[in-house]
Amino acid sequence: MSDTWLNSLETDTPQEGYELAITLSRRGVKYTQPDVDVLKKLRPEYANSADGLTAASHVIATNFQTVAAANNYWRK
Amino acid sequence: MSDTWLNSLETDTPQEGYELAITLSRRGVKYTQPDVDVLKKLRPEYANSADGLTAASHVIATNFQTVAAANNYWRK
Amino acid sequence: MSDTWLNSLETDTPQEGYELAITLSRRGVKYTQPDVDVLKKLRPEYANSADGLTAASHVIATNFQTVAAANNYWRK
Amino acid sequence: MSDTWLNSLETDTPQEGYELAITLSRRGVKYTQPDVDVLKKLRPEYANSADGLTAASHVIATNFQTVAAANNYWRK
Amino acid sequence: MSDTWLNSLETDTPQEGYELAITLSRRGVKYTQPDVDVLKKLRPEYANSADGLTAASHVIATNFQTVAAANNYWRK
């Protein structure tokens, strides 16, 4: 991919950090399957499956560990 | 999502931290499938499946690692 | 859940820490499916399945990482 | 379980640490299904399944992270 | 494998770090199945499967934790 989509892991708030974790998780899918049409076709397959949604949340949780550590857990 | 739901990873007790980990896990599902009606329909699929419940507990455990680290493990 | 079940992540021994990790893993299931009758009915489904038991042990391992770090690995 | 099986996470060598990680992984299974006869019956189910063996190795890897950190990676 | 493909975990930007995590994830597959023809044949199997893509993103997330820590999260 030639576009720039990730300049920093630092965010202002934990919620923005969580949303960055979602972006990271989606990018992992997109690097593996760059064809947007295929991705759209597959969406109902996991977004309507309990197991698929739990698995998606697990990937987000794994990326959120990274983002949270990068931000020193937004401790004040 | 436009609402604010995560201001801090810090909690008073480990139990509140565990419950925050549950919130994080559910949000991961909800960001992926925002349609509340679909989510309600899927609930029996994992809440009545041993594998689904174990997978849900795994996601919570992953998020709890993050919350616990953020709170320095509530050490006294 | 209104009861208090988690006051501290600190335990005297690694074995008690491992058992706390089991408690955390079970709570993750119970928060997701609070109906005790459903849980009892599901028990044979994973307790008699090799894959289910391995998955349960994986969740415990993840929670044990948290508990062990909280106790500074019970180093002497 | 009333027996004492885990007094310390410290081992002399990384290999002993890896073997402790295996013990931890097996205990997670045994706490969940204490009936030794059931466990024996299930053994062929995962020990003859490629997926089952990979999953077992994943649990060991997770526990090995804990044991290795506890031993400060046996650095000299 | 006799070629040199990994000299350092350090990258200039988080995005390059994420791309290194993808390389690491693919290498894990290639070490296990070195036959390029088999790999090509299997590609549609996961690249057109929602579960397969989520699992691929999970592996990348796990490797990204390592790369991000190695780079001290590219903190400025």
Next chain:
Amino acid sequence: MSDTWLNSLETDTPQEGYELAITLSRRGVKYTQPDVDVLKKLRPEYANSADGLTAASHVIATNFQTVAAANNYWRK
């Protein structure tokens, strides 16, 4: 197993560290199923399965986290 196969987690380069992570992952399988003939018979089952290869890469990624931390990420 009576042989000595793991004396240290330290390696000269990240690539050797990654290869050690592969060794650790395979040992987890071998400790669980020591019968080499069974292992050989199972090899096509995961080496020709996209899901099996992704799962293998996930275990390697988990062990690589440990090896990389042990080597302080080979930082110069």
